[in-house]
Amino acid sequence: MTPWAFAAAALAATGVVAVCVRVRRSRLRVTVAGESMAPALMPGQVVIAHRVVSSGGLRAGDVVVLVKPECPGNWRWPPADGPLGQGSWLLKRLAALPGDPVPPAVATALGVSGPVPDGVAVVLGDNTAASVDSRDFGFVPVDRVIARVLR
Incomplete structure (x- = not known):
């Protein structure tokens, strides 16, 4: 193999590795724990999630991975329960984004009305009987x- 061919092959391999690392960093593998998203997502099911850089790509109805609050309304960063791993995450459905009307169940639980304020969102579990969500911990x-x- 000539030095140029070797250099081209090495450069191509480096590019493939860089793309793999970038894809790996942009994706999360999440195992569903609990029944709050049943029947859409069942306990033990593994889902792949794409990291979001900004809220611009999010839409009401998306299933999202979010950092679990410390306690209702306390969104301390980083969470106190250790490293930011799957034990610190929740899977929920985005019910409303800034400017959308607050869903009735959340408005009643929180005693609020009007649109969702800027910078926050509302999340709900599909299985409301088994879900701890914005009805319990407020806006996210x-x-x-x-x-x-x-x-």
Whole structure:
């Protein structure tokens, strides 16, 4: 192999590795724990989520991965329960984004009305009987949404 051919092959291999690393960093593998998203997502099911850089690509109805709050309304960063791993994440459906009307169940639980304020969102579990969500911990800061589950 000539030095130029070797250099071209090495450069191509480096490019492939760089693309693999970039894809790996942009995706999360999340195992569903609990029944809050049943029947859409069942316990033990593994989903792939794409990290979000900004809230611009999020839409109401998306299933998202978000950082779990410390306690209702306390979105301390980083979470106190250790490293930011799957134990610190929740899977929920985005019910409303800034400017959207607050869903009735959340408005009643929180005693609020009108549109969702800037910088926050509303998340709900599909299985409301088994879900701890915005009805319990309030609005979610949009910067705590870390990924959107891919279909």
